[in-house]
Amino acid sequence: MADTYDLVILGSGPGGYVAAIRASQLGLKVAIVERERLGGICLNWGCIPTKALLRTSEIYHYMQNAESYGLKADNVGFDLAKIVDRSRKVAGQLNAGVKGLMKKNKVTVVEGVGTVTGAGKTGGKLSVKQGDKTVELEAKNIIVATGARARDLPFAKADGKRIWTYRHAMVPTEMPTKLLVIGSGAIGVEFASFYNDMGADVTIVEMLPRILPVEDEEVSAFMDKALTKQGIKLLTQTGLEGLAPSANGVTAKIKAKDGKVSEETFSHAIIAIGIVPNTENIGLEALGVETDRGHIKTDGYGRTNVDGIWAIGDVTGAPWLAHKASHEGIIAVEKIAGGSPHQMDKANIPGCTYSRPQVASVGMTEAKAKEAGYELKVGKFPFIGNGKAIALGEAEGFVKTVFDAKTGELLGAHMVGAEVTELIQGYVVARQLETTEAELMETVFAHPTLSEMMHESVLAAYGRAIHY
Numbered sequence: 001m002a003d004t005y006d007l008v009i010l011g012s013g014p015g016g017y018v019a020a021i022r023a024s025q026l027g028l029k030v031a032i033v034e035r036e037r038l039g040g041i042c043l044n045w046g047c048i049p050t051k052a053l054l055r056t057s058e059i060y061h062y063m064q065n066a067e068s069y070g071l072k073a074d075n076v077g078f079d080l081a082k083i084v085d086r087s088r089k090v091a092g093q094l095n096a097g098v099k100g101l102m103k104k105n106k107v108t109v110v111e112g113v114g115t116v117t118g119a120g121k122t123g124g125k126l127s128v129k130q131g132d133k134t135v136e137l138e139a140k141n142i143i144v145a146t147g148a149r150a151r152d153l154p155f156a157k158a159d160g161k162r163i164w165t166y167r168h169a170m171v172p173t174e175m176p177t178k179l180l181v182i183g184s185g186a187i188g189v190e191f192a193s194f195y196n197d198m199g200a201d202v203t204i205v206e207m208l209p210r211i212l213p214v215e216d217e218e219v220s221a222f223m224d225k226a227l228t229k230q231g232i233k234l235l236t237q238t239g240l241e242g243l244a245p246s247a248n249g250v251t252a253k254i255k256a257k258d259g260k261v262s263e264e265t266f267s268h269a270i271i272a273i274g275i276v277p278n279t280e281n282i283g284l285e286a287l288g289v290e291t292d293r294g295h296i297k298t299d300g301y302g303r304t305n306v307d308g309i310w311a312i313g314d315v316t317g318a319p320w321l322a323h324k325a326s327h328e329g330i331i332a333v334e335k336i337a338g339g340s341p342h343q344m345d346k347a348n349i350p351g352c353t354y355s356r357p358q359v360a361s362v363g364m365t366e367a368k369a370k371e372a373g374y375e376l377k378v379g380k381f382p383f384i385g386n387g388k389a390i391a392l393g394e395a396e397g398f399v400k401t402v403f404d405a406k407t408g409e410l411l412g413a414h415m416v417g418a419e420v421t422e423l424i425q426g427y428v429v430a431r432q433l434e435t436t437e438a439e440l441m442e443t444v445f446a447h448p449t450l451s452e453m454m455h456e457s458v459l460a461a462y463g464r465a466i467h468y
């Protein structure tokens with residue numbers, strides 16, 4: 001006899017486990033199937049362990065610059081094994097936390113590799129392989145939250161020795177001396193920043209004309225300068241045509257802007273060219289679940305074209321972010337439970353890069369807003385005009401706001417500099433509440449804080465900035 005549930009969730013990343021908790025809160029009998037570790041990529045191999053590593057490199061950077069704060073820190077060094085161990089412990093702590101949350105919320109955790117074998121009016125069915133054993137589950141609704149994995153280069157597979165994916169890059173057993181990072185999205189830039197701050201000689205290759213290509217052009221340009229100043233070599237409009245590992249390194253065949261092809265040898269390379277959704281071999285084809293370039297197609301509530309099958313998170317497409325996955329999970333579950341949730345608004349999902357300096361944004365870039373035909377008011381305020389930034393020794397960066405000149409709607413906000421990944425939420429709330437420039441201007445910001453720059457940027461858009 002199969003165990004029967006109101007809802008079974010396949011995959012326990014930030015999409016799946018958050019959906020499970022919300023389902024339990026709403027009184028649904030819920031099970032979650034996981035083949036690896038509770039918490040998915042985010043907790044175990046993504047968001048959290050990378051931030052633990054980046055915290056180390058940030059502190060290391062400050063220690064090396066201790067003198068500028070009037071401090072003495074002689075013989076500054078590090079123990080790589082201990083750095084990795086700390087990051088793994090942080091991931092482990094959160095994995096244990098999710099285990100606890102599943103228990104507290106009476107969510108049944110089924111370990112194993114799941115396949116969806118039935119759906120629709122006759123009811124959903126899943127088979128879960130646990131070694132030699134197979135467990136059968138039945139559910140009125142199934143949410144697919146199987147996430148994604150690193151995309152390989154067509155001509156080179158990660159071997160974990162010289163060529164790394166993010167998984168290898170997160171648990172290095174040796175420090176790269178000369179590192180090639182392939183791809184300049186958030187993941188590539190974060191690893192480049194970490195390894196550069198830890199002393200590696202880092203090069204980033206990017207096919208597109210600028211790094212962090214989804215960000216506002218001014219942010220990309222600022223990051224280009226900042227990272228170059230830190231010693232990172234940035235090769236944009238540059239293609240990688242080959243990657244050959246050897247015992248001592250990895251030789252890259254690089255095609256430059258001008259078409260010239262050259263070879264350079266690195267100690268290690270990290271492939272950070274995007275992800276592939278985990279949609280194969282989980283029963284979707286047989287059930288006729290529609291996909292688009294591998295990603296499951298859903299409506300604003302997470303419904304697929306097959307009755308009773310839902311999908312959330314990375315498996316449904318961009319932006320590939322943990323908070324997007326969790327939010328989609330909550331919407332889907334509330335809909336399943338008969339509620340009236342709002343539909344997912346992808347225009348209001350913040351994106352953050354936790355490099356040094358940090359990058360954060362929400363909404364339209366200036367170029368996209370222009371393309372959409374808006375008449376704009378654009379404000380920009382530099383960190384150098386902010387007392388707290390100067391006191392922190394972090395006077396590098398800016399806050400940019402883009403308004404619809406006709407209505408005062410905040411169309412987008414783009415920030416680069418210290419702690420902007422914490423600041424961005426102020427603008428996300430403002431956008432969610434459909435706040436206009438007038439209300440933002442009337443808001444009192446605490447002094448001295450970095451957030452005052454958010455106020456100043458709005459004032460600047462209307463020619464009223466005080467401190468610059």
Ligand SMILES: Cc1cc2nc3c(=O)[nH]c(=O)nc-3n(C[C@H](O)[C@H](O)[C@H](O)COP(=O)(O)OP(=O)(O)OC[C@H]3O[C@@H](n4cnc5c(N)ncnc54)[C@H](O)[C@@H]3O)c2cc1C
Binds near residue numbers: 115
């Ligand atoms: C290095 C790195 C850094 C990142 N940093 C950030 C960040 O700072 N902020 C941010 O928002 N996002 C970040 N991300 C992205 C974030 O990790 C993902 O967007 C997020 O994890 C997606 O959540 P998800 O629930 O869709 O899937 P996942 O977290 O991928 O979870 C899917 C789960 O499903 C399981 N699974 C798959 N198939 C099966 C099956 N057949 N049976 C059973 N279980 C299965 C997998 O084992 C996995 O545990 C980062 C990613 C990486 C790689």
